[in-house]
Amino acid sequence: MKILVIGKGGREHALALAASQSTLCTELFAAPGNPGMAEIATLVPIDDNQMTELADFAASNDIDLTIVGPENALADGIVDEFAARGLKIFGPTKAAAQVEASKDFAKGLMKKHNIPTAGYQTFTDYDAACSYVKEHGAPIVIKENGLKAGKGVTVAMNEADALEALKIAFDIPGNSVVIEDYLEGFEFSLIALVNGENVYPLECAQDHKRVGDGDTGPNTGGMGSYSPVKKITPELVEETMETIMKPMAKALVEEGCPFTGFLYGGLMVTDKGPQVIEFNARFGDPEAEVILCRLESDFVKAILDVMENKEPELVWTNKTSHGVVLASEGYPAGATKGAAIEGVNEVDGLVYHMGTKMDEGRLLTNGGRVLMVVTLADKLEDAMANTYEEVKKVNCDKLFYRTDIGRKDLVDGEN
Numbered sequence: 001m002k003i004l005v006i007g008k009g010g011r012e013h014a015l016a017l018a019a020s021q022s023t024l025c026t027e028l029f030a031a032p033g034n035p036g037m038a039e040i041a042t043l044v045p046i047d048d049n050q051m052t053e054l055a056d057f058a059a060s061n062d063i064d065l066t067i068v069g070p071e072n073a074l075a076d077g078i079v080d081e082f083a084a085r086g087l088k089i090f091g092p093t094k095a096a097a098q099v100e101a102s103k104d105f106a107k108g109l110m111k112k113h114n115i116p117t118a119g120y121q122t123f124t125d126y127d128a129a130c131s132y133v134k135e136h137g138a139p140i141v142i143k144e145n146g147l148k149a150g151k152g153v154t155v156a157m158n159e160a161d162a163l164e165a166l167k168i169a170f171d172i173p174g175n176s177v178v179i180e181d182y183l184e185g186f187e188f189s190l191i192a193l194v195n196g197e198n199v200y201p202l203e204c205a206q207d208h209k210r211v212g213d214g215d216t217g218p219n220t221g222g223m224g225s226y227s228p229v230k231k232i233t234p235e236l237v238e239e240t241m242e243t244i245m246k247p248m249a250k251a252l253v254e255e256g257c258p259f260t261g262f263l264y265g266g267l268m269v270t271d272k273g274p275q276v277i278e279f280n281a282r283f284g285d286p287e288a289e290v291i292l293c294r295l296e297s298d299f300v301k302a303i304l305d306v307m308e309n310k311e312p313e314l315v316w317t318n319k320t321s322h323g324v325v326l327a328s329e330g331y332p333a334g335a336t337k338g339a340a341i342e343g344v345n346e347v348d349g350l351v352y353h354m355g356t357k358m359d360e361g362r363l364l365t366n367g368g369r370v371l372m373v374v375t376l377a378d379k380l381e382d383a384m385a386n387t388y389e390e391v392k393k394v395n396c397d398k399l400f401y402r403t404d405i406g407r408k409d410l411v412d413g414e415n
């Protein structure tokens with residue numbers, strides 16, 4: 001089969017790597033891909049938001065299956081475009097992708113279908129939002145509507161921070177916010193392969209979203225992750241499936257926008273059981289990098305089976321994967337670009353490219369999150385030690401990383 005992966009980040013690198021290992025894959029393309037993916041796929045110089053050009057490419061090159069990575073392409077309707085032209089593609093339609101693109105849509109659906117999530121209210125008016133915050137007090141969570149690459153969320157532990165977040169949000173004309181109750185608990189990510197009402201969970205991962213050690217500083221797209229998450233027992237996964245993932249898939253079917261693709265549950269285990277922090281319409285990043293490298297069975301076959309409503313075979317290694325993101329100085333507020341990176345080939349582990357570019361044979365930084373180094377070991381603490389040993393081999397004075405991804409106190413000491 002000829003397979004096309006759309007996107008250019010670490011998630012897409014992980015999707016492409018998993019696809020390249022399938023016995024069904026005879027030729028792999030990535031659009032636009034990245035320098036890391038160039039080793040396993042033919043790079044196609046079409047950006048991930050150029051829907052028509054991508055569909056033209058898939059049609060004229062007899063692509064048998066397209067796998068979509070980024071949320072923007074999904075929210076723009078790339079799946080609708082491909083489907084209208086009879087091209088096979090794994091991902092949600094524009095309507096179904098609203099589970100991520102519109103917090104308001106997702107929260108409304110959860111409320112209507114009794115899917116456990118934090119209480120919330122939507123505001124389009126700055127003064128009304130401020131009054132609500134003053135009435136409710138902190139901690140409280142402010143979320144800007146729309147796609148924000150994980151960065152439009154403020155978990156305000158005091159009222160002043162909440163009001164400041166509102167001020168920033170409403171500085172953007174026409175912006176609206178969702179204000180949520182604060183949930184306390186253990187956070188994890190569960191990504192499922194979904195087709196209509198059929199929902200098959202992959203192994204869980206935990207992402208570390210804050211930029212700084214000890215879970216401090218602003219939220220990012222994710223600074224590191226590991227899988228599996230021992231604290232998330234099979235019973236908890238089962239409960240999450242029955243109370244959250246399956247009901248959401250069913251809700252989307254009932255709303256007339258059935259979901260196909262990777263449904264990402266950002267979840268919190270609270271004293272009232274698992275609750276939803278957010279849904280995403282695609283694989284997580286940096287979750288894909290630590291989950292897919294643990295899959296021993298055929299990834300492409302699993303996708304094809306799900307698309308035909310057959311139960312996929314999913315076999316996982318017992319090993320724990322652990323990964324650390326190397327980000328550019330200034331991230332998440334901004335990012336330096338164009339700094340030379342050396343030593344990537346020395347790393348004994350997986351190196352996913354998140355934001356790099358090649359310039360006359362030199363690898364350069366090219367975005368906020370730049371590389372992710374992942375290693376596997378029997379235990380999390382060993383994988384953690386390995387990854388941090390390997391990360392040192394990457395040389396670039398404009399990159400930084402968290403030094404505590406997977407640390408015992410942050411993962412509840414049970415892995």
Ligand code: AMP
Binds near residue numbers: 150153182183219
């Ligand atoms: P989101 O982009 O919605 O996933 O939010 C980013 C991060 O903010 C999450 O991963 C959580 O750590 C935190 N967060 C979001 N919503 C809540 C909430 N209601 N209560 C506590 N923390 C939250």
Ligand code: GLY
Binds near residue numbers: 207221222287
């Ligand atoms: N790692 C969080 C996300 O992909 O949204």
